[in-house]
Amino acid sequence: MEENIFESMMVESSLFLDKSRLHHTYVPEQLPHRDKEISTIAHNLVEALHGQIPSNMILYGVTGAGKTAVTSFVLTHLQEKGDNIDAKVGTYVINCRNIDTNYRVLALLGNELIDDENEKIPFTGWPTDRVFDVLMRRMEDEGGVHVVVLDEIDYLIKKSGDDLLYNLTSLNGMLRNARLSVIGITNDLTFTEYLDARVKSRLGQEDLIFSPYTASQLQDILNQRVDALVPGSVSDGVVNLCAAMAAREHGDARRALDLLRASAEEAHRVGEEKITPHHVRLANNRLERDQMTLVIGDLPLHQKLVLFAIYAHHRRGVKRITTGEVYQVYKQACRHSNSLPLTARRITDLISTLDMLGMITAQTVSRGRYGRSKEIVLCIPSSIDIEQIMAEAEPMMQNVVNATYSIQSTLI
DNA sequence: TGTCCACTGGAAGGGAGGGCTT
DNA sequence: AAGCCCTCCCTTCCAGTGGACA
Numbered sequence: 001m002e003e004n005i006f007e008s009m010m011v012e013s014s015l016f017l018d019k020s021r022l023h024h025t026y027v028p029e030q031l032p033h034r035d036k037e038i039s040t041i042a043h044n045l046v047e048a049l050h051g052q053i054p055s056n057m058i059l060y061g062v063t064g065a066g067k068t069a070v071t072s073f074v075l076t077h078l079q080e081k082g083d084n085i086d087a088k089v090g091t092y093v094i095n096c097r098n099i100d101t102n103y104r105v106l107a108l109l110g111n112e113l114i115d116d117e118n119e120k121i122p123f124t125g126w127p128t129d130r131v132f133d134v135l136m137r138r139m140e141d142e143g144g145v146h147v148v149v150l151d152e153i154d155y156l157i158k159k160s161g162d163d164l165l166y167n168l169t170s171l172n173g174m175l176r177n178a179r180l181s182v183i184g185i186t187n188d189l190t191f192t193e194y195l196d197a198r199v200k201s202r203l204g205q206e207d208l209i210f211s212p213y214t215a216s217q218l219q220d221i222l223n224q225r226v227d228a229l230v231p232g233s234v235s236d237g238v239v240n241l242c243a244a245m246a247a248r249e250h251g252d253a254r255r256a257l258d259l260l261r262a263s264a265e266e267a268h269r270v271g272e273e274k275i276t277p278h279h280v281r282l283a284n285n286r287l288e289r290d291q292m293t294l295v296i297g298d299l300p301l302h303q304k305l306v307l308f309a310i311y312a313h314h315r316r317g318v319k320r321i322t323t324g325e326v327y328q329v330y331k332q333a334c335r336h337s338n339s340l341p342l343t344a345r346r347i348t349d350l351i352s353t354l355d356m357l358g359m360i361t362a363q364t365v366s367r368g369r370y371g372r373s374k375e376i377v378l379c380i381p382s383s384i385d386i387e388q389i390m391a392e393a394e395p396m397m398q399n400v401v402n403a404t405y406s407i408q409s410t411l412i
Numbered sequence: 413t414g415t416c417c418a419c420t421g422g423a424a425g426g427g428a429g430g431g432c433t434t
Numbered sequence: 435a436a437g438c439c440c441t442c443c444c445t446t447c448c449a450g451t452g453g454a455c456a
Binding site: 003101103104123124125126127128129177300343344345346365366367368369370371372 | 438439440442443444445446447450451452453454455456
């Protein structure tokens with residue numbers, strides 16, 4: 001029998017001893033430079049162990065500032081302690097970027113509280129009120145204190161409003177046997193603007209701001225994890241460079257860890273046993289490219305067409321593009337892809353989405369007599385071949401690209 | 413100073429697709 | 435099967451807007 005293709009790869013030595021330690025979801029035994037934050041949250045949650053209601057909290061801070069890690073860390077300890085002293089504590093972490101409707105959050109919480117598959121709340125079909133009632137009843141049956149963490153809570157609020165928070169934060173008034181505490185996590189300092197005054201005061205009983213890590217703090221974090229790699233495989237300057245690059249990206253610890261991991265992969269790929277700053281730079285480029293490629297490829301067709309329209313202007317040297325200009329080229333592109341164009345109103349939303357994804361920046365500007373519009377600037381690095389990625393993900397896009405440029409070249 | 417441009421972005425609602433209840 | 439409910443994607447309608455220009 002022929003050798004299995006994975007055989008040689010399995011025995012081939014890698015630079016990793018434990019790759020998972022370099023993943024940003026890994027919660028280590030120590031979280032450097034977050035003592036103050038850990039202590040603040042713990043001081044609040046310790047109330048739960050006394051059978052009291054901890055305050056609701058909002059945690060603010062940029063991506064990779066350790067909000068989620070600190071919270072998971074504290075919750076793990078809380079749960080452990082609760083089990084030890086036989087105090088009933090339930091902890092739930094929900095990422096609202098994925099679970100972004102009131103119904104889904106309630107259903108998920110309700111289902112966490114029950115093991116019987118037959119009693120599970122369906123993912124759709126019930127009136128939301130009913131899901132809420134079931135959740136309340138299950139909490140009451142369970143008793144104790146429930147700590148609900150809503151990570152990236154701004155996504156939920158912007159999409160579904162603050163009804164859920166209103167209901168959750170008023171639940172304590174209805175519960176006799178159980179207590180509930182809500183912790184919201186967000187990187188949007190202004191998100192409370194979207195909240196009703198009552199919700200705002202009830203949720204923001206205690207605010208905590210996580211400042212971004214500095215380069216030297218990031219170094220400490222990386223040094224703590226570097227034992228996930230083969231001893232001696234990291235040459236001088238690698239950790240510092242990863243930290244410096246991530247510090248430039250608003251002190252993002254997630255980025256720093258990703259960089260170190262990807263650098264090891266780059267070194268391993270070319271069969272080298274030592275990771276050098278050169279590998280870090282390669283890794284940095286690859287991370288950027290991979291991330292963009294994935295996002296662009298996954299865009300729905302019309303979103304791709306809008307991005308293409310922006311790119312077509314950009315390629316012609318137009319650096320600040322208005323919504324109207326995008327719409328004109330977009331309509332052409334629709335013709336070439338045999339699809340009906342969406343309305344201009346919808347395109348405004350699609351442009352905002354691209355802005356949110358970081359592919360463009362769209363600023364509303366007034367050009368006086370020439371009206372008000374968005375000024376759109378493409379942010380995708382030129383090293384990324386947008387057209388190729390789109391064509392690979394959606395073969396029809398190749399026609400659009402070809403047709404658009406053949407028209408443009410005849411115009412010139 | 414008022415007009416008017418080219419939009420922006422909120423609100424309401426339609427309809428297709430998923431699913432539940434009776 | 436009929437009647438609901440929730441979500442997603444989209445349309446229609448429209449009030450609002452900042453500033454160049456007459």
